[in-house]
Amino acid sequence: MEFGIRALREDDAERVAEMAAALSAHEGMPPPPFGSADVILYGFGENKRFDGIVAETESGLIGYTLFIDSFNIGVGTPGIHMLDLYVEDRARGTGAGRALMGAVAAETIARGGSWIVWQSLPTNKVAIDFYTHIGSRQYQAADFELSGPTLAEMAAESPWR
Template identity: 35%
Template sequence: MSSINVRPATRADMPLILSLVAELAEYEKLSDQITSDPEEFAEHLFGPRPYAEVLIGELDGKACGFALFFHNFSTFLGKPGIYLEDLYVRADTRGSGLGKALLGTMAKLAVARGCGRLEWSVLDWNEPAIGFYKQLGAYSLDDWTQFRLTGDALQNLAKNTEEPALA
């Protein structure tokens, strides 16, 4: 039987995190969308104002997965929540219980931090992940459509807004 461990990432884990993110992007067929600067990425995770947190999942002492998440807030619940940006377990260790351990650790963090929910998005073609999440009791929000502003559209909206920007 394999030994599973989940631990918070440290700055020393940045090469591992970048490697796992690249593997995730390849799996999701989105490698062309990685544009992050490794030093800026590390600063956002481990600098004076961290914007996200990372858990490292280990199987028999070897890092085989990660979860990157951050807090959001529900005005309807009046409570913080946790948004799971990325969950990834290496293909050769899927089915080992590592993904469940990562999500379980996140659920414990959410409860300990007084959060009202833990949520994430999944690509609609990723049937193995969807099935896994449903087995854990998660459900899809089919009545919501996710929107995103990036690149020029984000810059244009910021530039063309007359109100002073908040930092």
């Protein structure tokens, strides 16, 4: 399968949102509240919060990755936090995932970074096998989240704003 890699464009928004839902389904999760309007709102313009790269064939997009700039105090350098990486089932094994990772690696270096981090559900064997195959190492860190009412309570207690 022939494919190309390029930067995310606004007209990719609907397809990327569909693939984000497919990624959630693959992981056994409900669809995320992340639609095409969110891709446009947060991927472009004054509210931009992430960057993206897509893989496409003549017939359309087959994969995507979204990422943000970050910094690692322990390493003392900037890097990239990859939010999502997804390649459709029909395109797995074609090199599209590796090409997307390579594009993120190149972007990391271009931005003066020296690392990429991301999360994967421990049950996502396809992803873990791919990440191991390309030479990444798995951290032993624990992920935490503060959200919803607890987030609001913490914010309300803070003298910050």
